[in-house]
Amino acid sequence: MNNPLIKLEMLRRFRSPAAAWGIPIVMLLPGLAVLAVYATSTAFAQMTAGAALMNWGGGVDSLQRVGQGMFAWVIGLLGLTMLMLVPSMVGTSIAGERHAQTLQPLQLTAITPGQIVIGKLVSSLAYLLLLLVCTTPIMAIPFLLGGVPVSWLIGSLIVLFLIMLELAAVSLAVSATFSSPAVASIVSVVSCGVLTIAPFVGTTVLGAVMAMSDSDFDLADSPIRYLMGLSPTSLATWVVSLEEDAPKELTSIGARWVPVLCFAAVTVGSLLWARRKVTAPVDKDR
Amino acid sequence: MSTETVATELPTPAIAMRNVSKLYGSNAALRDVTLDVADGSVCGLIGPNGAGKSTMMAIIATLLRQSTGSVEVFGEPISSPRSIRKLIGYVPDVLGTYSGLTVEEYLLFFADAYRVDVEKRTGMVEGLLELVDLSGKKDADLNSLSRGMKQRIGLARALVHDPKLLILDEPASGLDPRARIELRDIVAHLNSLGVTILISSHILVELEEMCTDFLVLEQGALVGAESLAQTEIRTVIVTFLDGNPQSYQVRSLEEQADLVASLVGSGRRVVSVNAESTRLEDRFMQLSTGKTN
Numbered sequence: 405m406n407n408p409l410i411k412l413e414m415l416r417r418f419r420s421p422a423a424a425w426g427i428p429i430v431m432l433l434p435g436l437a438v439l440a441v442y443a444t445s446t447a448f449a450q451m452t453a454g455a456a457l458m459n460w461g462g463g464v465d466s467l468q469r470v471g472q473g474m475f476a477w478v479i480g481l482l483g484l485t486m487l488m489l490v491p492s493m494v495g496t497s498i499a500g501e502r503h504a505q506t507l508q509p510l511q512l513t514a515i516t517p518g519q520i521v522i523g524k525l526v527s528s529l530a531y532l533l534l535l536l537v538c539t540t541p542i543m544a545i546p547f548l549l550g551g552v553p554v555s556w557l558i559g560s561l562i563v564l565f566l567i568m569l570e571l572a573a574v575s576l577a578v579s580a581t582f583s584s585p586a587v588a589s590i591v592s593v594v595s596c597g598v599l600t601i602a603p604f605v606g607t608t609v610l611g612a613v614m615a616m617s618d619s620d621f622d623l624a625d626s627p628i629r630y631l632m633g634l635s636p637t638s639l640a641t642w643v644v645s646l647e648e649d650a651p652k653e654l655t656s657i658g659a660r661w662v663p664v665l666c667f668a669a670v671t672v673g674s675l676l677w678a679r680r681k682v683t684a685p686v687d688k689d690r
Numbered sequence: 691m692s693t694e695t696v697a698t699e700l701p702t703p704a705i706a707m708r709n710v711s712k713l714y715g716s717n718a719a720l721r722d723v724t725l726d727v728a729d730g731s732v733c734g735l736i737g738p739n740g741a742g743k744s745t746m747m748a749i750i751a752t753l754l755r756q757s758t759g760s761v762e763v764f765g766e767p768i769s770s771p772r773s774i775r776k777l778i779g780y781v782p783d784v785l786g787t788y789s790g791l792t793v794e795e796y797l798l799f800f801a802d803a804y805r806v807d808v809e810k811r812t813g814m815v816e817g818l819l820e821l822v823d824l825s826g827k828k829d830a831d832l833n834s835l836s837r838g839m840k841q842r843i844g845l846a847r848a849l850v851h852d853p854k855l856l857i858l859d860e861p862a863s864g865l866d867p868r869a870r871i872e873l874r875d876i877v878a879h880l881n882s883l884g885v886t887i888l889i890s891s892h893i894l895v896e897l898e899e900m901c902t903d904f905l906v907l908e909q910g911a912l913v914g915a916e917s918l919a920q921t922e923i924r925t926v927i928v929t930f931l932d933g934n935p936q937s938y939q940v941r942s943l944e945e946q947a948d949l950v951a952s953l954v955g956s957g958r959r960v961v962s963v964n965a966e967s968t969r970l971e972d973r974f975m976q977l978s979t980g981k982t983n
Contacts, residue, residue, distance in 0.1 A: 408802035419790040505786030507798040512775050513803035
């Protein structure tokens with residue numbers, strides 16, 4: 405379906421001088437992680453094995469462990485960067501239109517409210533995807549060191565993209581709700597942060613409370629653990645659960661599908677909310 | 691012998707509002723407004739700040755939902771906004787523009803957004819830029835334009851889908867004298883093409899030059915709806931040879947000539963005839979009490 409807003413948004417986003425700044429921002433933390441892991445591994449190897457074991461502590465296994473550790477840090481910090489970047493960027497998209505008084509003329513065209521939301525989402529994701537591609541050289545370093553299967557790399561990138569999609573949908577919903585871009589941006593960052601971290605905190609606290617009242621309580625067997633599925637990062641269980649020696653608690657149907665259901669519910673719900681908020685006529689002009 | 695009754699249908703008004711109110715909590719932005727705007731007219735919407743002009747325009751443009759009452763545009767209820775929007779071009783009081791776009795890209799985007807045929811778009815954009823006298827700015831960055839130029843671009847944007855009704859909310863605000871004259875000429879040209887125009891402004895002298903009808907809003911209520919021809923009542927002061935000046939009211943120069951002829955014909959000895967028009971400003975002052983919300 406023809407959506408002229410996607411073309412317009414891409415044109416504006418990629419022409420913006422700010423677009424280029426996304427590349428160093430997104431490469432900063434993962435790049436530092438590679439340097440830090442390299443430096444600590446080298447120092448550790450020198451300390452423990454001496455000059456004879458200078459080649460990363462003496463063997464392929466050690467080198468692979470460094471690669472795996474480096475990969476985990478790179479993906480983790482890339483996720484953290486996206487957690488900050490996605491809501492701050494997408495959070496202003498519709499609120500910015502409303503603030504600049506460009507939303508009303510748009511609402512009067514043949515572009516539907518759904519197309520407005522999808523246009524904003526697709527153009528934002530296209531830019532974020534480009535930033536992900538820009539991190540390929542950094543991703544390649546742990547991959548080349550070894551110990552990182554291709555399935556991890558591809559799986560992690562897919563999960564990272566899905567996390568970005570969910571955070572972008574939540575940010576769009578927030579952006580469509582507020583008229584001030586600054587407020588929308590701050591609320592988006594807070595909302596995405598809470599959505600990502602709160603399920604783990606909540607599960608831990610609930611687990612601790614239950615353990616205090618029941619000495620036989622085991623969080624791994626309790627349905628409380630599914631609360632973690634609310635966090636988009638729990639989609640990463642898919643990458644780990646595909647391994648042959650994956651822990652049982654990660655390979656259960658619940659562990660795999662609860663995060664997917666939560667992801668779908670939050671994403672679709674957020675997009676529908678955003679669509680409702682950009683539908684005219686409205687009861688109160690903002 | 692059979693007889694046929696031929697029903698004479700009244701022309702469908704461009705805008706028909708019936709008992710429309712808009713409430714924000716306990717505050718009424720519009721109070722029980724009932725009006726018709728004739729198809730093919732240029733209707734001025736006058737009122738102090740906060741009178742409800744922008745609210746009324748936003749309701750007609752299908753951007754804002756009325757609390758009570760009904761609105762029809764060319765006979766279609768605005769409750770089905772998608773079909774109404776094809777008929778309406780709306781220029782808000784503040785024109786927001788996108789950064790990083792040229793004038794041509796901006797207009798082509800809206801042509802695409804209004805689903806204008808691909809083959810027609812380029813020629814149509816050129817025609818609109820010519821109409822608003824900005825052909826030379828086709829490749830200029832939108833944000834580099836002056837307020838007056840942006841206002842004209844806003845007008846061109848509102849015309850990309852060839853609307854039958856144009857709603858202009860304070861289009862002359864911030865324009866320099868030359869741009870105002872050009873705006874007046876554009877409005878006259880569009881009206882000559884059959885476009886009905888609803889225009890709000892604080893500058894009554896300009897409205898008087900552009901409009902055929904006017905509506906006066908005050909505190910959300912319609913206090914006057916008249917044709918400008920009705921307001922063209924001329925006060926004629928006739929001085930007689932015996933020294934007693936008398937005033938008469940006429941609606942046209944023909945009536946004035948008839949008056950003088952009848953006075954002379956009746957044997958009165960006329961020394962001088964001075965005529966003064968009752969302008970829109972005077973009529974507005976008569977209708978308005980100056981109260982604001």
